[in-house]
Amino acid sequence: MTGPVPTLAAVGPPRLLAGLDQRPWLDRAAHLALHGAQPALSAGELTELAKNVGLRGRGGAGFPFARKLGAVTDALRRTGGAAAVVVNGTEGEPGCLKDTALLLHVPHLVLDGALLAATALGAEEVAVGVTRADVEQSVSRAAAERGPDEVGVRVVRLPERFVTGEGTALVRGVGGGPALPSGRKVRSSESGLGGLPTLVSNTETFAQLAVAARLGVPGYRELGLPEEPGTVLLTVAGAHVVETPTGLPLPYALELCGTGPGQGVLVGGYHGAWLSADRARAATVSRESVAAAGAAFGAGALLPLPEATCPVGETTRVARWLAAETAGQCGPCFQGLPALAEQLLEAAQGGGRRALEGVRARMRAVERRGACAHPDGTARFVASSLAVFAEDFEAHAVSGGCGRPVLGALPLPPGARGAAAVTAARAVRPSPRERLLVDWTLCGGHGLCADLLPGLLRLGPDGYPERAAIPVPARMRQRALRAVRRCPALALRLETAE
Incomplete structure (x- = not known):
């Protein structure tokens, strides 16, 4: 299936989105004319480059990319075998479209970074995991343009689910197994695709690597903050992808997309946390600033909540969808998340303070007990909603609602499972006069x-x-x-x- 195609914008000169003001898809010739040839780097040189530009994974966790490379290199020294490289282009987060934008419009830049790493590690193949038909077509077309090479590119279509992008689920799916988290505490850098030491990172990370290899350390650091150099891709309101240097005031990024902080801004997607409107206005586009405000930058998704919608109904709607996205492999996910969502719905529909306490108890029951991070991430989202919109939850639980409709401002996939029980007309009981x-x-x-x-x-x-x-x-x-x-x-x- 296909999905929404974001609008694109840039603050200052774009790097990742360069050339898209001239054409919607950069073929191989246009890509090389714009960026030039890709340099060849050894594993050591590539690791030093990633370290010196401060490159972190752009998929959510923000893990230092140099450490990932070093872990795979160390495993190769011990085993003496081959390596594998996997690109995570699944992007199961409904509020994030930056990787989709890259793969739809500039796939060669992503492939450059992945092939650069594969060559340095001695891998024979790059596997790209995707979920959308249009993305699969774009990446396959780019791979075909490159022709036969020492390192091949294989594009694998996986189920479009929230948990598909989890590291072990991605590696299992690309390897022909079920795209579900393994539940094992074995790192992919030790044993990943086909049992090989595997470098796994997301689409934007590899695109940034390709840019850094061409610009070098001084050139890459010309933009952005000294401690977080370069540019980042933001997805704003689930519809706009913006490339901006780090350090930009967060409200400016929202205004560029025709919106403001509203009642608050969800940062990092549905495993992220809310910033109140006041904190969002004071934050900048950087991991450090967002963390100081009480959230995590994650994959760069910014979801402002409009004033006209009900925050309790919006939270409940998303929580029910997250519960339906369970991998079904452990009790906290399979049983705990649906129970949490139902308890949340009871509180939203006037269940009283006991219902709110029940929500907190359900959160405690799933935290740090899941086979993957999905239960923890869902509990974090609900806990953040309870904290930032405390008065709204109190009004719903004790007084029956706020009278505002649920507009569906937080995006979910078409036909999303679980969320249908909360609608604009019936999310809460109407308030009496x-x-x-x-x-x-x-x-x-x-x-x-x-x-x-x-x-x-x-x-x-x-x-x-x-x-x-x-x-x-x-x-x-x-x-x-x-x-x-x-x-x-x-x-x-x-x-x-x-």
Whole structure:
């Protein structure tokens, strides 16, 4: 199957996306005319290059690429055999399309990096794992343009599932087995494809390697931060891929794609974490900055949550899909994640504070117990949602909802399993008509309520609210609850209108 094709943009001169302003697909001739011939480097030279440009894996974990190369090289010294190279182009993360963009438009750059590593390690083949038909066609076409070489390129189509991109699942799938996590604690650098020491990294990482080999260390470091040099690819709102030097203010990347932080920004995809709107506005495009704000950069996915949608319903919808994406190989994944998703739905639909405590208990039950990282990643996403949108979850659990629809702002694959139970119309019970009451015997005229409820509650000339009973529209309920909780004199309350 195919999927969405992202729009492309760049801040400053592009490196990975160079040439795409002239043509939509760079064939071999156009690629060489733009980038020049690929240099040949030994394993030691390649490792030093990766180390000196600070290249980290761009698939999510951010593992230093030089250490990956070194691990495979050490294994080869011990075994005296051959190596393998595997490119992870599966990108099962719905909010991330950067690797898809590279493979659809500039596949030769990715193949350059993979073949550079394969030649240095003495591998006879590069295997590229993909899930989309259009991506498979693009990479196969590029491989055919190269003709016979010492290192062959094999493109393998794998099932389009979230867990397919997990390292051991990818290697098993490329090797002809089930594309499921192995659950074994054996590193691919020791025993991967066909039992060989295997270098596994994602599409952008190999493309960055190809760029660094041509530019050299000084040239590569001309852009970006000294501690995180070069450019990165961001996927914004699940629809736009932007290449930017590191250090760019994160809000600028959002604005470039016609959006803002909204209620918050999910960074790193559905195994990532939320930044509140304020923290997102203060962050920059760098691993260090995002980590200091409380999230992890991951694969560079930025998913802002619009003001108009319900964060509780959006979280529940994604959690149900993640539960349906279980590999089914261990209890925490097969049983724990569906139980977590159902408990979350119960809390979202007014299950009370006990339901919220049940969500936390379900998270604790799956953490650090899975055969792969899927249970931990899912629990991290839910925990982050509970923290950043705490007042929304409290309103849903205790008062029945916020009145906002679930717009599906967090992207999921077409026909996604599990998520259908949460819809825009039925994600939460509609809130009853309510009004905000002012207890004059307690009100101290602090005026904080007027700051929290502009346009709804007005102060009179004496600094006190003009009215004792104010109707609260559903869209303002969350803010009204916040005003009730923050009133220093405890003079406000919400009650159902007659």
